[in-house]
Amino acid sequence: MPLSSPTEREPLHRRSIDLRGYRRADGLFDVEAHLTDTKALPFNTHDRGTIPPGEPLHDMWLRLTVDRDLLITACEASTDASPYRMCPEVTPNYARLAGVRIGAGFRRAVAERLGGAEGCTHLRELLAQMATVAFQTLAGERRAAAAEDPEARARQRRSMLNSCYAYAPDSPVSLRRWPELAEAAAQGAAEGSSSREN
Missing domain, CATH: 3.30.390 (Enolase-like; domain 1)
Structure with missing residues (x-):
């Protein structure tokens, strides 16, 4: 139980x-x-x-x-x-x-x-x-459509991101499912550190 x-x-x-x-x-x-x-x-x-x-x-x-x-x-x-x-x-x-x-x-x-x-x-x-x-x-159906259509994938991500604990933008699940989030976060962190150095 x-x-x-x-x-x-x-x-x-x-x-x-x-x-x-x-x-x-x-x-x-x-x-x-x-x-x-x-x-x-x-x-x-x-x-x-x-x-x-x-x-x-x-x-x-x-x-x-x-x-x-x-x-x-x-x-x-x-x-x-x-x-x-x-x-x-x-x-x-x-x-x-x-x-x-x-x-x-x-x-x-x-x-x-x-x-x-x-x-x-x-x-x-x-x-x-x-x-x-x-x-x-x-x-x-939606996953298959998202695999074929970048806009469908973006819509799916927008609808699911922050909808629950597992889909927090920085969770392992989100980063694995939408690797572009990790890339964007890494790029943002790199840009932030370079602007602080200047």
Whole structure:
């Protein structure tokens, strides 16, 4: 077990999220998410009455279809279980994400189209994770494109540099992946030392 042993406790709530990426026959890519919430004890709701332990309080699906540039061409949502009967009524709003690109500004674009009462909290939360899975799904495609196209390589570097600890500009991972960073840093250091000598 990767975490330390916990204090004695009893289970109350479980959220399960399954995220998967697919290559489609038409050249596009699907990223799908399935979220379920269950309780370990009976849970009372106004619309559904008592939900027994293990029966989903939330059972929700979301699919993003994207192209190679991470442009969303379609989005579909489905709510099979929710605490209120009206919850599934909001799922058609998720089609508003068509035309949004996953990348810088994605969360803002989601908030503009699906913020507050225009969307569902749980489905909105899934979108950030789905964006990461979209990057992972297309990683091989994007790496192959970057190998062939210097501008694609530069875009990839810009999008990843400083995005996490491993991709700090001076980390061994970044310097190995983008040797031009090491060359630029060495050149900058050499120019700095020569200007100090003068």
